[in-house]
């Protein structure tokens with residue numbers, strides 16, 4: 001069907017999932033439209049008025065026909081709903097072993113940040129056969145990350161992380177578009193995604209690692225902006241010890257619990273929503289306007305990387321904290337996830 005060029009290239013696992021669904025919708029809707037059109041034309045001719053004084057025969061209804069044309073479409077359309085819902089849940093649930101890449105959109109460029117330190121503008125290099133999760137935020141207005149060959153499109157919002165994932169299946173070069181009108185140069189906010197064989201991707205990674213990992217950039221910022229003055233790594237500082245924080249539930253002074261994810265950490269740095277952490281005075285200043293989204297992502301990645309031994313700057317493989325790190329003020333121990341009062345919004 002691709003030879004007809006009705007669809008873009010198919011280069012991700014979503015393509016083989018969405019395309020049959022797309023064609024199903026086209027065929028069902030086309031068949032219904034065609035059926036109705038043919039019947040209208042037929043009825044116009046067959047039941048046209050033949051004499052000036054002709055009156056039509058009165059019809060009182062037919063339960064069998066009415067039940068048939070109600071139940072059959074109901075089943076078909078509920079089936080399509082279920083199929084569509086499954087694909088939706090698939091695209092909304094990145095696999096746990098996804099490789100994470102941060103995306104910052106701004107007028108009018110895409111900045112892409114790999115955890116290992118590579119930074120790209122308007123290009124994205126990814127390996128084939130491996131799930132890649134994009135964690136995205138905008139520095140200014142709403143943009144939309146759109147790669148037709150991967151069948152992914154996700155709005156990128158200011159002030160909120162959104163995420164999308166894909167698994168490339170074919171090595172190649174694919175268009176990246178901004179799909180949300182974002183100002184005069186919206187049409188120029190385009191780029192390329194390069195899907196590479198894993199060994200080529202590894203080679204590409206090693207070629208550009210001079211800048212250091214994202215976590216080490218974050219560590220520098222952590223000292224540069226004076227975070228280390230209050231957040232000590234011995235549990236005795238005036239502010240919460242951030243070791244092993246990432247992914248943990250945090251009890252706040254207002255009694256609610258938040259999971260320390262990217263959104264929570266960003267809100268803490270910018271002093272947006274969260275109440276102060278239980279057991280601590282509120283010394284934290286707001287860095288709103290002092291840090292770019294890239295820098296916030298670097299700080300978050302650094303915080304994610306620090307287990308009981310701070311300062312190594314090594315990102316932990318899955319972003320989870322070491323399990324043996326003990327309970328400290330406000331930060332609950334393992335397994336203490338509380339559903340009650342949780343206001344977490346990791347999206």
Ligand code: CUA
Nearest residue numbers: 143178180182
């Ligand atoms: Cu960014 Cu349109």
